[in-house]
Amino acid sequence: MGTSHTRAAYVTELGPAERIRVGDLPLPEPGPTDVLVHVDAVAANHVDTFVRSGLYRTPTPFPFVIGRDLTGTVAATGPGATGFTTGDRVWCNSLGHGGRQGSFATLAVVPADRLYPLPPSVDPVTAVAALHPAATAFLGLFREARVRPGETVVIGGGAGAVGSCAITMAATAGAHVIATARPADAPHCHDLGAAEVLDYRDPHLFTHLGKATPDGIDVYWDTSGHHDIPGVTPLLARGGRVLLTAGISARAEIPIGSLYTRDARLLGFAISNAATADLADAAALVNRLLAAGALRVRVGEILPLDQDADAHRMLEDGQATGRLVLRP
Numbered sequence: 001m002g003t004s005h006t007r008a009a010y011v012t013e014l015g016p017a018e019r020i021r022v023g024d025l026p027l028p029e030p031g032p033t034d035v036l037v038h039v040d041a042v043a044a045n046h047v048d049t050f051v052r053s054g055l056y057r058t059p060t061p062f063p064f065v066i067g068r069d070l071t072g073t074v075a076a077t078g079p080g081a082t083g084f085t086t087g088d089r090v091w092c093n094s095l096g097h098g099g100r101q102g103s104f105a106t107l108a109v110v111p112a113d114r115l116y117p118l119p120p121s122v123d124p125v126t127a128v129a130a131l132h133p134a135a136t137a138f139l140g141l142f143r144e145a146r147v148r149p150g151e152t153v154v155i156g157g158g159a160g161a162v163g164s165c166a167i168t169m170a171a172t173a174g175a176h177v178i179a180t181a182r183p184a185d186a187p188h189c190h191d192l193g194a195a196e197v198l199d200y201r202d203p204h205l206f207t208h209l210g211k212a213t214p215d216g217i218d219v220y221w222d223t224s225g226h227h228d229i230p231g232v233t234p235l236l237a238r239g240g241r242v243l244l245t246a247g248i249s250a251r252a253e254i255p256i257g258s259l260y261t262r263d264a265r266l267l268g269f270a271i272s273n274a275a276t277a278d279l280a281d282a283a284a285l286v287n288r289l290l291a292a293g294a295l296r297v298r299v300g301e302i303l304p305l306d307q308d309a310d311a312h313r314m315l316e317d318g319q320a321t322g323r324l325v326l327r328p
């Protein structure tokens, strides 16, 4: 495909953010169904820090380029990589785990079945900020919880990246959405489609939640990972679903009788395990919403690739307010 090097943020062993180096690496050998992408923007995710540190175990061939999301432009295509032409604007959100090299580089090799067109006129920074949380929101709401119009969906951490996308998607699907967020973030959640926004720090949160959901909660998703399963279970409607996607080291008390007598289910998933077909289903909705300007995830900072270690530290220290986008 012509180019032999990429400038990348990478590690040679798992460990703290200090291990991240930025420099030239040989391009991995692109296969016949791969696409070489000139990277425009990437976004730092919590999961990138879990992969880098070893908290989330996945094959990481060294030197291992960090990061799973990118927006960019097709630089070259393998002979079997159908559907893409040099110059196409594209995106991916599943690099940097499962043995695949990551996206934090000037050039990245992407399997064609993990690459999607970026709709015309969509800004690459706005888009890259939404790719990972929006696909997560799709998988949670539709593949796992199978949200139906008219259902009551509670989104905890509604102003966060996953929470914002989940509010948008649930409201667009016709659900009655109630979010939790700090009061300053309530207008953002309302704008996205939440009918009601409650303060997650309120000691009487579950009392207010109960009053706001007289017919019970069909889907409860605390996207922040601060689970209170005993608190929410009495509020679940029959057949209620509780999504578990965060809190990698968290433990919770499970009120077993209260759950099974409601036909309720706890549904955990990690997007890292999603099949390419599921990711493609997610991409179709993500692209429809991006094209409509409907995916609004707050961008905190736009940094140069050299500051990837800083971005990881900000995520790990809880200092990031909004998505951290990096530009190679």
Ligand SMILES: NC(=O)c1ccc[n+]([C@@H]2O[C@H](COP(=O)([O-])OP(=O)(O)OC[C@H]3O[C@@H](n4cnc5c(N)ncnc54)[C@H](OP(=O)(O)O)[C@@H]3O)[C@@H](O)[C@H]2O)c1
Pocket: 046, 047, 132, 133, 136, 156, 157, 158, 159, 160, 161, 162, 163, 180, 181, 182, 200, 222, 223, 224, 225, 226, 244, 245, 246, 247, 269, 270, 271, 272, 322
């Ligand atoms: N399983 C998966 O496939 C998957 C996929 C994507 C992400 N995740 C995980 O999901 C989590 C959230 O990711 P994100 O990108 O959405 O993070 P984020 O943008 O940092 O959002 C987290 C939100 O949670 C809020 N929050 C903090 N404490 C809370 C509490 N006690 N109750 C309710 N909300 C609270 C934060 O509000 P403040 O700003 O007020 O602090 C913030 O708005 C991360 O742990 C990430 O690893 C999992």
